[in-house]
Amino acid sequence: MSRTFAVPAADPAAAVTHFLARLGVETDVADVHADLTAEVPALVVVDSRGDAAWDQGHLPGAVHLPTALIAERAAGVVPPGARVVTYCWGPGCDGATRAALEFARLGYPVKEMRGGYEYWVREGLPVVTATGRTHRPVDDLTAPRPAAGCDC
Template sequence: MTNTAAIDHFAGRLRFETDVSDVHAALHARTAGYVVVDSRGAQAWAQGHLPGAVHLPTAQIAGRAAEVVPAGARVVTYCWGPGCNGATRAALEFAKLGYEVREMLGGYEYWVREGFTYQSPTGPDRRPADELTAPRRAVSCDC
């Protein structure tokens, strides 16, 4: 027996959520029309952010999205991490403006914890992958 409610639920999540490994792969491939938006405040952005990300705090999205993010772009929002729903609020604002949008699960925290390069105040930086979030010697968890 097919569980259509569960299929619809999980398919919907995959349509509107992505993870740091998939975002890393898209950025590495230089996927056209793909814009990653950091929705945190200025101090958080200055502390560190994803290379190539656009800084657009959630409160500014309605007024500035059109000048910062091209029409038709596929937007991915992120905030601090799984304990924060800032990326969800940012994604909602982009959806209201008609953008195709996904939320990056894990946020900046998991980007750093999975060992991906981030932009720090002194330039590109990277920490070793946390073995509780990513395999030590592989690009992804192969899930």
Template sequence: MTTALAASAVLSVPAAPSADAVAHYAGRLAFEADVSDVHADLTAGVAGVVVVDSRAQVAWDQGHIPGAVHIPTARIAELAPELVPAGATVVTYCWGPGCNGATRAALAFARLGHPVKEMIGGFEYWVREGFAFDTAHGADRRPVDDLTAPRTGISCAC
């Protein structure tokens, strides 16, 4: 008796050769940083990293990452020379995964010659992972969303 094998959605397109996969994933990491890594660098006071919130003033006032620099995308060319040290790696963020504002800001910084990464997840995931944030009315923090991070608030160390 022959058993029919089910068609695989995963294997319907073969995985890339290992060398291609290495180039792809290394490339992604060269362009992106996640919320936990940005938090770790800010907490450790790592030199040479500048986190930039590219949203409008009303969004900044609603909440932003402590230590971030506020430069709305439309003003990057004007304000970056005075607010971002030459040679610093810029990490841009916007609202979250449904917004490409951080991508637009990263492009603007790259056009100015800055090394740049985009913080994936944006401000949304910063808040969902339970990290403190500043508002126009002071500091705030929300409980960890256990769909984004361990309930303990301790890094998943992935």
């Protein structure tokens, strides 16, 4: 007996609906990095963490807008018509989810970046700190080694 399919898989039509819904509200670190590198217009990446976390390091090009301040300050920070991606610490934190909810309530098209700052750093991508732009080595449990490719 399969433990994986002890509960039968959804019928394909229900699965399509489910996965499209997830992809409509979530994105991943690699895709955000690709869009930032390509300078995709009208994309605003929002770091929803507090001041100390922002100062510890953040994504290049991100704007700092803690979740508790989004309703009050979003209009002054994020232009109308912008597409928003939110992030917080990592997969164990709901901060980016709460931030995305606030942006959705304000009418912005928004996605949450799965993995957050943790996976951005673990994938060896650049961050900005008080000392400038830096990055850590790739953690091969979260990203392929340079000679390998995820190809997903």
